[in-house]
Amino acid sequence: MSMYDPMSPDFPFTIGIEEEYQVVDPETRELRSYITQILDRGQTILREQIKPEMHQSIVEVGTNPCRTISEARAEVVKLRGTIASLASVHNLKIVAAGTHPISSWMNQEITPFERYKGVVEEMQQLALQLLIFGMHVHVGMPNDDVAIELMNVARYILPHLLALSSSSPFWMGRNTGFKSYRASIFSNFPRTGIPPSFHSASEFQSYINLLINTHSIDNGKKIWWDLRPHPVFGTLEFRVCDIATKVEECLALAAVMQALIVKFYRMFEQNTTFRVYRRALINENKWRAQRYGLEGKLIDFGKRTEVDAKALVHEIVELVDDVVDELGSRKEVEYLLTMCEQGSSADRQLHVFKETNDLKAVVDNLIAETMEGVPMVDLGAHE
Numbered sequence: 001m002s003m004y005d006p007m008s009p010d011f012p013f014t015i016g017i018e019e020e021y022q023v024v025d026p027e028t029r030e031l032r033s034y035i036t037q038i039l040d041r042g043q044t045i046l047r048e049q050i051k052p053e054m055h056q057s058i059v060e061v062g063t064n065p066c067r068t069i070s071e072a073r074a075e076v077v078k079l080r081g082t083i084a085s086l087a088s089v090h091n092l093k094i095v096a097a098g099t100h101p102i103s104s105w106m107n108q109e110i111t112p113f114e115r116y117k118g119v120v121e122e123m124q125q126l127a128l129q130l131l132i133f134g135m136h137v138h139v140g141m142p143n144d145d146v147a148i149e150l151m152n153v154a155r156y157i158l159p160h161l162l163a164l165s166s167s168s169p170f171w172m173g174r175n176t177g178f179k180s181y182r183a184s185i186f187s188n189f190p191r192t193g194i195p196p197s198f199h200s201a202s203e204f205q206s207y208i209n210l211l212i213n214t215h216s217i218d219n220g221k222k223i224w225w226d227l228r229p230h231p232v233f234g235t236l237e238f239r240v241c242d243i244a245t246k247v248e249e250c251l252a253l254a255a256v257m258q259a260l261i262v263k264f265y266r267m268f269e270q271n272t273t274f275r276v277y278r279r280a281l282i283n284e285n286k287w288r289a290q291r292y293g294l295e296g297k298l299i300d301f302g303k304r305t306e307v308d309a310k311a312l313v314h315e316i317v318e319l320v321d322d323v324v325d326e327l328g329s330r331k332e333v334e335y336l337l338t339m340c341e342q343g344s345s346a347d348r349q350l351h352v353f354k355e356t357n358d359l360k361a362v363v364d365n366l367i368a369e370t371m372e373g374v375p376m377v378d379l380g381a382h383e
Contacts, residue, residue, distance in 0.1 A: 004262060004326050006067040013265075014140035015072055015258045016235065017250065018062040019079070019243055020053060020133040021370075022095040023087055029363040031057035031100050031131075032092055033109035042086050045379065049079060055131055056109045059083055059094070065140065069255040069329040076247055080370070081377040088376070096250075096370040097345060098133055098168025098182035098242030101359045105131040105172070126189060132182040135165065135243040137254045138235035139261045144201035146265065147229040147236050152197040152276045153264050158226045158240045159285035159298060160316060163309050164336060165241035165253055166293040167345035173359060179293025179346040182242050183286070186224070191217075194282045195225040204229065226286075236261065245345035245369045248335055255332035259320035262327060277301055294344050310340040345369070 003010050023034040033056035042050040042059075051060045061083060063075035084094050105128055110116055120127045141147040166179035178184060186192055198204040208231075211217045220231030226240035238257050244250035264274055285298045289309070297306040313336050324330040342348070345366075352365045 002326075004266070004323070006327060011067060012140045012142040013258055013262050014065040014067055014138075014235075015069070015254055016063050016065045016138040016233075017072055017076055017254050018060060018136040018138075019076070019096065019250065020058050020060045020135070021080075021083055021243070022097065022100050022133055023057050023059060024093050024095050024100070024363060024367065026091070026093045026367065029102060029360045031055075031103040031108065033057050034059075034087070034090065034092060041089075041379075042083070045082060045086075046079070050083070053111065055105075056111050057100075057103070057131075058133065065138075068327065069251055069258070069332045072254055073247075073251050073332075076250055077374055078377070080247065080374045082379075084371060084374065085377040085379050089379070093367045094370055095363065095366045096133070096167070096243045096245045097349070097366050098166070098180060099171050099185075100131065101170035101349070101362045101366075102173050103131070105129045123189065129185060129188070132168070132185050133243045134182065134186075134239065135241045135250060135253070137238040137241070137257050138230060138233055139238070139258055140235050141229070142265075144205075144229065144234075146268075147234075148198050148201050148204055149268065150261055150264055151195060151227055151229060151236055153274045154236070154238075154260060155194055155197070155227055155279070155282055156274070156277050156301075157260060157316065158194060158238075159282065159289040160309070160312055161238065161253060161257070162226075162240050162242070162286065163289040163293045163296070163298070164313065164339055164344060165244050165249070166289070166347075167242040167245050167349070169346040169350050170353075170359065170362065175350070175353065178291055179295070179344060180242050180290040183240075183290040189224055191222065192224045193226060194279050194286060195227055196279055197276050201229075242345070245348075245366060246372050247374060248332075248372075249339060249345070251332045252335035252339060255324075255327075255329035256316065256320065256336060259323050259327055259329060259333055260316070262323045263320050266323065275302070293346050294340060295347065313337070313340050 025032045061079040066072040168182040171181045208220050230237045300307045324333050352362050
């Protein structure tokens with residue numbers, strides 16, 4: 001058994017997926033401030049796996065650490081089904097998209113918890129505007145130095161992941177012209193975006209300590225980069241993605257993140273390397289990804305030329321070809337090619353809007369796609 005075998009006891013590269021859902025009224029199609037109603041019953045059923053967010057119309061769930069993508073699939077489907085079932089008790093629906101097409105941040109209630117009051121106090125209107133919905137994927141790490149080394153390399157792929165996950169073309173009833181407007185909204189916060197590279201875990205730690213000692217932050221969780229070493233879980237956390245609308249998209253993205261990390265780690269072990277690119281260059285691709293998504297071109301910095309984003313997704317799938325069978329994730333990783341054919345959630349939302357000229361139809365389609373392949377859950381069984 002190698003350490004690359006998910007069933008090996010010392011397999012470090014576990015995955016955990018966090019998703020932030022919208023709670024929507026199917027009559028008005030607007031967001032509903034709702035989390036306090038479902039939290040009590042939800043926590044009875046899901047315990048630590050359900051969390052409130054700053055806005056009451058957001059509900060966050062997280063899987064347990066999973067060794068394989070098929071384990072993660074069972075958890076994601078169960079969590080989506082449970083939240084949808086809890087919402088349906090109040091005749092509400094859930095939506096997985098990076099922004100809500102219609103609702104305004106100005107009409108949202110803030111969850112009355114101390115930690116959110118603190119964020120609003122510090123960030124003011126920026127915090128209130130943060131009506132965005134993401135997906136975070138944690139990949140387990142063998143140790144802190146490896147986490148930094150892998151972060152340095154994996155930063156390059158963040159724009160590609162954003163383009164694939166893009167699901168936020170609309171904001172407050174307007175077509176923004178962006179495929180991921182969520183990324184633009186979040187970039188107003190400090191300590192966001194593509195992370196810098198670090199030489200070692202101790203260099204990263206001294207950066208964190210400096211910020212804590214100067215009262216810039218009170219803990220390492222206030223580093224909100226698109227990819228970060230998680231201060232508590234010992235994981236590398238991918239935070240770049242809009243929440244994926246379909247479960248299949250969510251699993252494809254999580255599977256490729258795990259596969260890329262395993263691939264890069266294996267390259268280090270074989271003394272082959274993957275270049276560490278400057279943040280300024282990666283930022284050029286991130287801008288293209290949030291503006292044009294899969295329909296645009298990204299820069300291949302090795303070749304110093306523009307390439308269709310979809311062609312680069314094909315290259316990523318080829319890059320991890322020699323690790324996906326061992327990880328048991330070939331089917332999920334190859335779904336990225338289906339995503340290239342079908343377009344991202346943002347592309348599909350724009351298509352519905354073009355056909356109907358009706359944002360309510362966009363919300364209806366999102367409600368349907370969010371629950372594709374997700375059975376409702378019998379809540380009575382949990383009482």
